[in-house]
Amino acid sequence: MKTTPPPPSTAAANNYSNVNGLEALKKDPTSPQAIKAVAQQIDALFLQMMLKSMRDASAEVGESASNEMGMYQDMFDKQISLSMSQNQGLGLGAQLTRQLSAAAAANANPGAGTAVPAAAPAGGITRGALPATSSLAVNPDANGADASESAALASSPSDFVSEVFPAIQRAAQAIGVNPVAMLAQAALETGWGKRMARNADGTPSRNLFGIKADDSWNGAKVAADTLEFSGGVAVPRRTAFRAYGSIEESVKDFARLLSNSPRYRDAVAGGANAQAYIAGIGKSGYATDPQYANKLNDILNSGTLRAAMTKHLGTSET
Numbered sequence: 065m066k067t068t069p070p071p072p073s074t075a076a077a078n079n080y081s082n083v084n085g086l087e088a089l090k091k092d093p094t095s096p097q098a099i100k101a102v103a104q105q106i107d108a109l110f111l112q113m114m115l116k117s118m119r120d121a122s123a124e125v126g127e128s129a130s131n132e133m134g135m136y137q138d139m140f141d142k143q144i145s146l147s148m149s150q151n152q153g154l155g156l157g158a159q160l161t162r163q164l165s166a167a168a169a170a171n172a173n174p175g176a177g178t179a180v181p182a183a184a185p186a187g188g189i190t191r192g193a194l195p196a197t198s199s200l201a202v203n204p205d206a207n208g209a210d211a212s213e214s215a216a217l218a219s220s221p222s223d224f225v226s227e228v229f230p231a232i233q234r235a236a237q238a239i240g241v242n243p244v245a246m247l248a249q250a251a252l253e254t255g256w257g258k259r260m261a262r263n264a265d266g267t268p269s270r271n272l273f274g275i276k277a278d279d280s281w282n283g284a285k286v287a288a289d290t291l292e293f294s295g296g297v298a299v300p301r302r303t304a305f306r307a308y309g310s311i312e313e314s315v316k317d318f319a320r321l322l323s324n325s326p327r328y329r330d331a332v333a334g335g336a337n338a339q340a341y342i343a344g345i346g347k348s349g350y351a352t353d354p355q356y357a358n359k360l361n362d363i364l365n366s367g368t369l370r371a372a373m374t375k376h377l378g379t380s381e382t
Contacts, residue, residue, distance in 0.1 A: 216257060216258045216260070216268065217254065217257030217258070217260060217268045217270065218256065218257035218258070219258075220256070220372075221251070221256045221368050221369070221371070221372040222371070222372040222375040222376060223257070224251065224254075224256045224257040224372070225247065225372040225373060225375070225376045226376050227257065227311065228247070228250055228257070228272060228311050228315070229243070229247055229376060231311050231312045231314075231315040231316075232246050232247050232250065232315055234312075234315075235315045235316055235318070235319035236319070238319060239319050239322055239323050239332060240332065240335055240336075241322070241331070241332055241334065241335065241336075241341050242334070242335070242336050242337065242338040242341050244338055244364065244369075244373070245338035245339075245341040245342055245360070245364060246315075246318075246341075247369075248338075248342070248360050248363040248364040248369060249273060249342075249345065249360055250272040250273060251363050251369070252356075252359055252360055252363055253271075253272060253273050253274040254271075254272055254274075256368075261286040261287070261288035261305050261307075262286065263284070263286055263307055269284075269286045269305060269306070269307040269308065270307070270308040270309070270310065270311055270313070270314045271286075271305050271306050271307060271308060271314060272311070272314045272315060272318065273314070273318040274305065274351075275305065275306050275317065275318065275321065276303060276304065276305055276306070277304040277305055277306045277307075281306055283306060283307065283308075284306070284307035284308070284309075285304045285305065285306065285307055286304070286305055286307045287302060287303065287304050287305075288302075288303060288305055289301070289302055289303075290302075290303045292352050293352040293353050293354065294352070296354060327348045327349065327350075328344065328345070328348050328350070329344075330343075330344035330347060330348065331343075331344030331345045331348060332344070338364060339361070339364075342357050342360045342361055342364065343357060345357065345360065346358075346360070
């Protein structure tokens with residue numbers, strides 16, 4: 065019986081020594097097989113880094129291996145990392161697969177998608193450190209299933225605008241900033257309401273702006289996986305975020321944060337100028353993602369936002 069060989073795009077990446085493996089995946093970057101293989105490769109890199117750190121630590125306290133033995137150990141570590149990633153790995157591969165698949169689907173159907181990049185991180189607030197990014201935040205259920213859909217706040221960008229923009233308008237007017245710029249930030253942080261940490265009962269946390277629950281927060285909390293950037297490198301972490309009883313509560317809390325913290329003085333000083341607000345947020349360290357301001361501008365100037373605003377307000381003015 066003749067068996068069907070695996071797709072060339074993924075088979076090429078099954079051995080660490082094949083330097084053309086990832087290059088081959090570029091031939092069909094939207095296929096589910098290629099997306100899964102790329103995510104597994106990234107997971108393997110993290111595993112390889114962990115093994116190398118363990119080897120280095122062992123060498124410092126024990127007898128160092130010969131150059132030849134070190135070479136064979138390095139080869140073994142690279143291949144075992146890739147093999148492990150193709151099974152369960154660290155879980156990062158599965159998370160990236162979900163995000164990359166969503167991005168591919170959005171690119172294939174731009175009218176129904178979102179301008180938010182798949183890895184667009186969300187900002188957060190921590191005490192004594194720059195806030196973490198969290199657009200990849202997914203709070204899986206006990207069986208490991210993706211719970212982002214059950215935690216969705218809206219089914220489309222236009223529904224998201226209808227759901228959150230009235231509260232954003234009121235809060236923006238109170239502190240004197242452009243409401244559409246704040247809306248763009250909420251869209252980036254939550255993937256237009258589709259990616260949000262959820263409460264224990266499966267309901268969305270309504271945390272529109274990715275604000276972390278530090279020691280000063282006495283309200284409800286939810287835990288979610290997130291990617292934080294350190295030195296330009298994304299690092300997966302489990303983080304506690306604030307949870308709210310309503311959209312109004314979430315937006316008011318964010319407005320208080322902007323008004324009360326000197327860090328966001330420039331953003332608030334931008335007033336009605338949306339670009340000035342975004343520039344101020346980008347420089348403030350609100351998010352660890354170095355591309356945060358650029359991603360906000362992408363959403364602000366996107367056809368997705370204009371179409372959603374047109375449907376909600378009857379105008380394309382932003």
